[in-house]
Amino acid sequence: MMLDLLFPNRCIHCNRIIEPDLLVCDLCFNQIHFTHYDYFGNNLIKEKCRLLFPVEHTYALIQFEEEGVSRKIIHELKYRSREKTGKILAEWTTERLDFKDAKPDLMVSVPLHPKKLRERGYNQLHLFTETLSGFYKIPFEHTLIKRNHYSKAQALKDKKHRLESVNTFSLNTAVTGKHILLIDDVFTTGNTVSSIAWEILKAGDNKISVLIMAVDI
Incomplete structure (x- = not known):
C-alpha cells in the first residue's frame, strides 16, 4: 500500500x-509491566474497591507509570485519536484473563458526557469492550449508565483534585439480578467506578466486578 x-x-x-x-x-x-492479577483472588484494586463498595472480582491489565510505555499507550487511546489501541489492549487482555465458569452477565463501560464525546469523537472504552464481548461471548451495554456532568479529564488533574472531584452518574434503564463487569481505563482513586457501582447496586439485586486497562495506585 x-x-x-x-x-x-x-x-x-x-x-x-x-x-x-x-x-x-x-x-x-x-x-510494559503487566500486572498478572488473579481476577478471582486479592489484588490492589480489590482492596481499594472493598473500602468503597461491595465488589466481587477485579482485574487490571497493566501498571500505569508516568514515565513508562503504559502512559503513552493510554494517552494514544484517549487523546490522540488512536481508537484501535482499545482493540489491541483487549487482545492483550484476552491472552491473560480467564473468567472460567464465572462469567459476568453484562459488560458496562464508563460513559463520557455527551459534550466530551462530541469533542473526542469516540468513547475510548467502546472498542475495547466490544472486542472483549466478542471474545468472551458476554453482552455489552453502552447506554446503561449516563454521566450527568461535564468535567475536566481525570488524567489532566493532579491527584489532589482527583480526590476532590465528584462524578455523578445515573441509570438510563433499570437493571436487576445481574453480575455486571464495570470497565474503565485508569484506576487511581476508585471514585469513578465507585459512583457507578453504587447506582447499579441501588437499582436491584446486582453484583459488581471491575476490569481496568491500567492501574495507577
Missing part, C-alpha cells in the same frame, strides 16, 4: 517502524 510506504506505522514509544496492526515494537512491548 502506498500510504503504508509514505506513512508507515511506528512504535508509539521509540518510533521504530512496525507492522500496521501493532502498537509498539517487541523491545518496547517487553517494557
Whole structure:
C-alpha cells in the first residue's frame, strides 16, 4: 500500500517502524509491566474497591507509570485519536484473563458526557469492550449508565483534585439480578467506578466486578 510506504506505522514509544496492526515494537512491548492479577483472588484494586463498595472480582491489565510505555499507550487511546489501541489492549487482555465458569452477565463501560464525546469523537472504552464481548461471548451495554456532568479529564488533574472531584452518574434503564463487569481505563482513586457501582447496586439485586486497562495506585 502506498500510504503504508509514505506513512508507515511506528512504535508509539521509540518510533521504530512496525507492522500496521501493532502498537509498539517487541523491545518496547517487553517494557510494559503487566500486572498478572488473579481476577478471582486479592489484588490492589480489590482492596481499594472493598473500602468503597461491595465488589466481587477485579482485574487490571497493566501498571500505569508516568514515565513508562503504559502512559503513552493510554494517552494514544484517549487523546490522540488512536481508537484501535482499545482493540489491541483487549487482545492483550484476552491472552491473560480467564473468567472460567464465572462469567459476568453484562459488560458496562464508563460513559463520557455527551459534550466530551462530541469533542473526542469516540468513547475510548467502546472498542475495547466490544472486542472483549466478542471474545468472551458476554453482552455489552453502552447506554446503561449516563454521566450527568461535564468535567475536566481525570488524567489532566493532579491527584489532589482527583480526590476532590465528584462524578455523578445515573441509570438510563433499570437493571436487576445481574453480575455486571464495570470497565474503565485508569484506576487511581476508585471514585469513578465507585459512583457507578453504587447506582447499579441501588437499582436491584446486582453484583459488581471491575476490569481496568491500567492501574495507577
